[in-house]
Amino acid sequence: MPSAAPAHAVFFPYPAQGHVAAALHLARLLHARAGIRVTFVHSERNRRRVARSRGEAALAGARGFRFAAVPDGLPLEHDDYGPPDTLALLLSIEAGAFVPHFKKILEEEAAASGAPATCVVSDVDLALLAAKDMGLPAVAFWTPSACALMASLQCKELVDxxxxxxxxxxxxxxxxxxxxxxxxxxxxxxxxxxxxxxxxxRTTDPDDAVLGLVVSSMERLRTASSAVILNTFDALEGEVIAALSRIVPPIYTVGPLPQLAGASAASHVDPPPAAAEDASGGLAASFWLEDGGCLEWLRRRRPRSVLYVNFGSIVCLTSQQLVELAWGLAASGHDFLWVIRDDQAKVAAGGGGDGDDAIAMLPVELRETVKGKGYLTSWCPQEAVLRHDAIGAFLTHCGWNSMLEAVANGVPMLCYPMGADQQTNCRYACTEWRVGVEVGDGIERGEVARMVREVLGQEGERGKEMRQRAMGWKERAAMAVVPGGTSWVNFERLVNEVFSPGRNNP
Incomplete structure (x- = not known):
């Protein structure tokens, strides 16, 4: 019997930083550990952003790992530097121009590589439908949490x-x-x-466009997917994962993905020939230039003494919220590393000002205080920051990549959810896993200072208990990704059952 065609997975993540970063972790792991051929598809806008932040070499790929790009439908004059308007991006992808471009990519990649696609991996439902139209398995990579997936699946029931x-x-x-x-x-x-x-x-509009897209996307995930991949681990979300397994196609929990990749490298698993060229240096996904100087600054701080503050790649606080937060951080008595994106700084300055100097947006009387206690930057290598011994807590918007990285590194959280899945993640962090405290509906300087002292303080019982629980979750995450752990085993199942079925069969 002739051998099966080599596996060739085509990835198209939703074109936002967190989705792209998680998908690239999975794609790199499949390529390096299992020899899966990968075509990773960016939107054209995001391709320009990666090239600008990291150089064209970051998009050169490697043997068996190629990059491609399709239009996202946004006008060319749309701001390339800040995050896209979520509704505009969703509607532009849904408008219909995306599908023919994506199908063309699949055809061109097959012609260029001599290896036709064998499956499509995406969290964009139109990409999954395009795969089905072409007779390919459609694999849903759901990048938020399992609890957020279950919450999203309830939108139709809440309407009904x-x-x-x-x-x-x-x-x-x-x-x-x-x-x-x-x-x-x-x-x-x-x-x-x-x-x-x-x-x-949270809408009063019976015809709300985003709610309608969520409802239809959840139905497509249930009916158009041959498998669902989750970046989580069983010990963290076991009950909801078990319930989801009765509702959606077969689930594979393979997180935390950065730790699984690290464990694979440490185990000295021999990569297959197709993955012999390690392109790890050229496969970064950041849309912003990362400031490595913050790691040097952290090396001069005491263990668990620094608060890390980052609201992710999309959230924009108001100028009042930023000023209140700055006063609260300054009054807390603790050092802090604070990421304020350039586009966020410009918004806070009313659309003008110097976006490269986040401190410039603060009141004059506050600037010197902030400079004395904090390190402000426009973007940083977050995984390395959260691994650093100096980090004692994380003030976060509760995006899933950020939360899972904090859990995997034993870092307690101050939670300030802003939208999408973040409210659900916050609930679980504060109430179920008990490694977080919610800042509240508004940012008030006195409350911020109090909560930072409570979580970072070495004397308070609440902070001590949170740190102990956080370290417990770190140990469970580490156990999940080593050989024999749940995520390690699930990744092997994923490769054998979804990406390379029958490869070991005669």
């Missing part, structure tokens, strides 16, 4: 039960979101509140 959309805007502020208990979701706590669900339910 008349809970969503909200009756009026007052329900956003009168306690309705806290009083409304959603106790019927399998695998989730019975005291989940409506405020703990994905932010897309």
């Amino acid at each position: 039960r008349g809970i969503v959309p909200l009756k009026d805007a007052e329900q956003l502020s009168n306690g309705y979101l806290d009083r409304t208990v959603v106790d019927w979701v399998p695998g989730m706590p019975a005291d989940m509140r409506l405020r703990d669900f994905v932010s897309f339910v």
